[in-house]
Amino acid sequence: MKNVRKPEGKKGEEVLERMNKNHTPVSLWALSHLNIEDNAHVLDIGCGGGINLERLHKLSPNGKTVGIDYSSTSVKKSIDFNKDYVEEGKISVIEANVQNIPLEDNSIDIATAFETVYFWPDIVNSFREVRRVLKDDGLFMIVLTTNGDKDNLYEDLKKQVELEVYDDEELFSLLKDAGFIELTAFIKVHDTKKEHIRSFVDGSFNEIIIDDNFVDDVDDGHHMAPEWLCVVAKK
Numbered sequence: 001m002k003n004v005r006k007p008e009g010k011k012g013e014e015v016l017e018r019m020n021k022n023h024t025p026v027s028l029w030a031l032s033h034l035n036i037e038d039n040a041h042v043l044d045i046g047c048g049g050g051i052n053l054e055r056l057h058k059l060s061p062n063g064k065t066v067g068i069d070y071s072s073t074s075v076k077k078s079i080d081f082n083k084d085y086v087e088e089g090k091i092s093v094i095e096a097n098v099q100n101i102p103l104e105d106n107s108i109d110i111a112t113a114f115e116t117v118y119f120w121p122d123i124v125n126s127f128r129e130v131r132r133v134l135k136d137d138g139l140f141m142i143v144l145t146t147n148g149d150k151d152n153l154y155e156d157l158k159k160q161v162e163l164e165v166y167d168d169e170e171l172f173s174l175l176k177d178a179g180f181i182e183l184t185a186f187i188k189v190h191d192t193k194k195e196h197i198r199s200f201v202d203g204s205f206n207e208i209i210i211d212d213n214f215v216d217d218v219d220d221g222h223h224m225a226p227e228w229l230c231v232v233a234k235k
């Protein structure tokens with residue numbers, strides 16, 4: 001199970017291949033909420049097996065896509081997965097911890113974090129570090145296959161691997177502490193097929209509920225948690 005937190009070796013590579021496939025529905029759903037300019041400079045943090053680097057590059061083909069991951073196995077896998085784009089200089093992948101991102105201040109338009117903030121240490125300072133590399137008005141998108149753990153579904157997993165399961169309210173509070181100003185949470189409720197959109201803008205909170213039209217091609221009818229969560233924070 002520690003391969004979910006920091007993939008290592010052959011077993012780690014297998015886990016990364018599975019994650020590329022299994023995280024596809026939530027990743028595509030989350031990406032459908034982002035408007036990415038075709039020349040955007042994008043950073044994917046905890047890039048894992050690298051499939052989202054390819055997706056982000058395709059959305060910003062005239063920009064630059066950078067992945068970071070603190071696992072050398074993930075870095076290798078992401079480079080292998082995107083071999084041609086890496087050779088063309090369109091995608092680069094760096095071994096680094098989110099706590100110390102090797103990029104300049106104000107250099108990134110959009111930062112993404114798919115299924116990874118559960119594992120980040122010192123979370124507010126990690127979010128501050130993401131904010132540092134974002135341009136003014138840059139966006140940080142956090143994607144999770146669960147919105148908190150109200151049903152204690154993650155209790156067993158927590159015994160095997162160190163992780164923190166956040167809900168939208170907690171993430172809003174942590175992101176505000178890190179200096180983000182405009183926050184939006186998209187919550188996909190599987191049972192009701194509704195999407196709840198909660199926003200915190202100019203000091204006021206708002207919620208709307210809409211029909212959820214996202215077609216999950218890989219959906220086998222089973223989701224571990226009742227809700228998916230995507231939070232977009234503006235610097």
Ligand SMILES: C[S@@+](CC[C@H](N)C(=O)[O-])C[C@H]1O[C@@H](n2cnc3c(N)ncnc32)[C@H](O)[C@@H]1O
Pocket residue numbers: 004005006007019020023045046047048049050068069070071074096097098099113114115116119120121
């Ligand atoms: C569950 S995997 C998700 C991988 C990929 N984003 C996806 O959605 O399939 C978590 C990834 O985050 C990386 N990671 C965890 N903590 C990290 C940290 N502090 N800094 C950088 N990467 C981290 C792990 O090495 C792993 O590759």
